[in-house]
Amino acid sequence: MMIDSHQHFWLYNPERDSWITEDMQRIRRDFLPADLEPVLRQNGIDGCVAVQADQSEAETLFLLQLAEAYGFIKGVVGWVDLRASNLYDRLEFFSQYEELKGFRHVVQAEPEDFMTRPEFIRGVRQLAAFDFTYDILIYPNQLKAAFHLVREVPEVSFIVDHLAKPYIRDQKIRTWSNYMTEIAKHPNVYCKVSGMVTEADWQHWKPEDFQPYLDVVFEQFGPDRLLFGSDWPVCLVAAEYDRMKSILENYVAPWGEEVRQKVFGANAVNFYNL
Template identity: 55%
Template sequence: MVIDSHQHFWNYEPVKHEWIDDEMAVIRRDFTPEDLQKVYSENDIDGCVVVQADQTLEETNFLIDLASKNNFIKGVVGWVDFRGDNIDDVLEHYSQFDVLKGFRHVVQGEADHNFLLRDNFLKGISKLEKYDFVYDILVFPHQLGTVLEFVKKFPNIKFVIDHIAKPYIKDGFYDGWAVLMAEIAKHPNVYCKISGMVTEADYKTWTPEQLEPYLQLVLDSFGTDRIMFGSDWPVCLVAGNYTEIKETITNFIAKLSLPEQSAIMGENAIKFYNL
């Protein structure tokens, strides 16, 4: 099975989605399961994991509802406030929904560089193990030192780094990102999504060759059993179409064995998210 491990849905609202700037105007509209189903049938995708794009419980409930009505949505990554005093009750409530696999916070948007290491956040994250939830880590490269300290604290929780930690490809930033990603990858409970790269490069002039060193570092560090294909649809549409995004990955991994390719294109996501 081919599983897209990372995509989003939204009913566009200018205030809620203010992060969609003028350069990204092409995605200032609604994106629904009907839209994605067409894309998937054209690109031979069997299912997906939908990830939160808004930090509210309403968003989590919205995605669970969409999954209940569309069986190609195999898993949901929602949002809860891990800093809340009632986090145990909240996680207990959400544990009744089999399709809800884990959670994410937009840590990249936090001014506090050590957000992940604050006591109240750590206390909340520690509860994930009890309910067998996983956690998506969304950060920029300058936050990777914190990520390393963070994942060390929870060897029994499964983590996945979204969008290879968004290296500044457009600016050619590589070495600092690479050193920390390789270090983080030494922790066997941490996976990595090969997704979201085209939007860190120049939207109009990126090439697969430009992405290759970043992909190679992630492949060498995490191995073929801990990386997973994700499209980041519809955000990816600001820099390319779905087919281009998918082919960038399938062409890169074509040198690997068929079982390794199958792992990256679907089986690792099935295993990580327990789909």
């Protein structure tokens, strides 16, 4: 089964979705399963994981409703307040939804030390009781805090979204590479090969721009802990789905069909228990 491990749906709201800036006009509209389903079919993808884009429980329920209505949505990564005093009760409530696989917080919008704060670590630790995963969405300057989090909570399965958004446009790699190497030493941490085109020069990127970053994650995480993700529809500001997908397809081609099957499906099935 071929899986896109990371994409989004939304009913566009300019106030709520202010992160979609003027230069992202292409995605300033609604994006729903009916828009994505033919794209997945054209690209040989059997299913996807829908990931939160808004920090609300309403967002989680919205995605779960879509997953119930559309069978190709195999899993949901939602949002819950991980610092809330009633977090256990909320996790217990959400555990009734089979399609809900884990949670994410938009940490990239938070201070650098956010993931090292005791109340956040306590919240993430509670995910283990319900076998929920946690998606790490950060910038490279937050990798040190991410390393602290995964070291403190070995009982939770983590996945780093978008390779932690390396500075591909500026071709900076050393500090990012050093921290990714350390994080990858923890076997409970996976990485999504996603979101790369939007970290490059949107209009002028070339496939070879991504090779140094792919070399790092393939060497450090290995083919068993890497997942293909499109970050659709966000990727559309820099590339159509097929062109974005071809970057990773061409990179893994020399590795053989077994590795391709893992990165484009089997690893997502294993990580999210799809």
